[in-house]
Amino acid sequence: xxxxxxTPRYLIKTRGQQVTLSCSxxxxxxxxxxxxxxxxQGLQFLFEYFSETQRNKxxxxxxxxxRQFSNSRSEMNVSTLELGDSALYxxxxxxxxxxxxxxxxxxxGTRLTVx
Amino acid sequence: xxxxxxxxxEISVVEKEDVTLDCVYETRDTTYYLFWYKxxxxxxxxxxxxxxxxxxxxxxxxxxxxxxxKSTSSFxxxxxxxxxxxxxxxxxxxxxxxxxxxxxxxxGGTRVLVKP
Numbered sequence: 001x002x003x004x005x006x007t008p009r010y011l012i013k014t015r016g017q018q019v020t021l022s023c024s025x026x027x028x029x030x031x032x033x034x035x036x037x038x039x040x041q042g043l044q045f046l047f048e049y050f051s052e053t054q055r056n057k058x059x060x061x062x063x064x065x066x067r068q069f070s071n072s073r074s075e076m077n078v079s080t081l082e083l084g085d086s087a088l089y090x091x092x093x094x095x096x097x098x099x100x101x102x103x104x105x106x107x108x109g110t111r112l113t114v115x
Numbered sequence: 116x117x118x119x120x121x122x123x124x125e126i127s128v129v130e131k132e133d134v135t136l137d138c139v140y141e142t143r144d145t146t147y148y149l150f151w152y153k154x155x156x157x158x159x160x161x162x163x164x165x166x167x168x169x170x171x172x173x174x175x176x177x178x179x180x181x182x183x184x185k186s187t188s189s190f191x192x193x194x195x196x197x198x199x200x201x202x203x204x205x206x207x208x209x210x211x212x213x214x215x216x217x218x219x220x221x222x223g224g225t226r227v228l229v230k231p
Contacts, residue, residue, distance in 0.1 A: 033217055043206065043221040056218050088158055097217050103150070104217055106160035 002027065004093050004107030012113045018079040021110045025072050025093030031055075032074040033104060034066060037088040046089075049074050050097045078112075086114045117142045119209050121222035129230050134194045136225050138207030141188065144168075146212035149183065149190045150219065155203040163205075166190065197229045 005024045013019050025032050034046040045058040049068035066076040072093075078085055088109045094102035118141040128134050140149065151163040164176065166183050173182050178198075182191045194201055207222040 031217055033219075035219070042223050043208075043219075045218045045220070048217055058218070090158075090160060092160075092217075092219075094217055102217065103162055103165055104219060105162055106152070108157065108159040111158070 004091055004105055006089075006091050006107040006110050008110060009108065010111050010113075012115065013081050014115050015081055015083060017081050018077060019081060019112060020075055020077045021089055021091075021112075023074045023076075023091030023093075023107060025074070025091075026105055029093035029095055029105075030072050031094045031097045031102070032068055032072065033092045033094075034074070034076050035090045035092065036060075037090060037109070038084075038086070043090075046076065048097060055097050081114045083114050086112060088112075117144075117147075117209050117211055117220045119207050119220055119222035121207055121225050123225045124223070125226040125228070127228045127230065128197055130199060131196050132229075134197050134201070134227055134229075136192045136194075136205050136207070136227070138190045138192065138222055139188055140190060140207070140209045142209060142211055144211040148210045148212070150208040150210070151181070151190075151192045152206045152208060152221075153203045154206065154224070160206070164192070194227075197227075199229050199231055202227060202229045 007022045031050045033048040037043045048056045052068045063079045068074045090109045091107045092104035094104045120139045147168045149166045152160045178195045180193045204224045208219040
């Protein structure tokens with residue numbers, strides 16, 4: 001069974017631009033979560049989607065948004081990029097949401113560099 | 116609010132030595148889940164083990180074992196007979212059953228370097 005896939009793997013943008021990252025979950029998984037990893041803040045939860053609805057959101061500004069499609073694929077968007085948005089963005093999928101009852105499996109990440 | 120602390124930032128060992136990674140957590144929930152993930156240089160987080168708060172039985176899985184103690188809020192992880200391929204950053208994580216969805220709270224990570 002294929003794992004979680006994320007595209008693109010690497011991205012370079014300039015300040016003020018916007019970016020869209022894509023995540024395809026493991027087949028059959030319906031919950032998709034996004035995390036940001038930076039050297040200074042570590043791994044931080046962005047948001048989670050299930051059945052095309054956002055179920056949970058971390059403490060990030062409104063410039064960070066996401067959505068989920070009917071096939072469970074998810075996208076996250078960052079508008080008006082700032083230098084501090086440079087990070088590894090990780091997507092994780094699980095069968096269902098549910099407060100940790102399902103293990104989350106992670107993709108390889110998208111490394112975003114903002115110049 | 117939940118919190119996970121990994122006090123060790125980096126551990127260096129010689130191959131075949133055992134490595135124990137410490138993890139201390141804070142949560143107000145009575146039902147929660149604890150995880151260990153491994154992040155090799157490629158960047159992908161690899162799931163290793165998971166434990167439910169209502170099951171304190173410690174287990175061994177291959178070269179991995181863990182020691183879960185609710186009384187001290189600790190969830191330590193041991194790699195026995197380490198190998199060079201074990202070199203990676205290891206993260207401890209917590210998920211609360213009472214929270215909506217699957218939010219994971221991670222510790223800061225422990226970098227393990229296994230020298231040949």
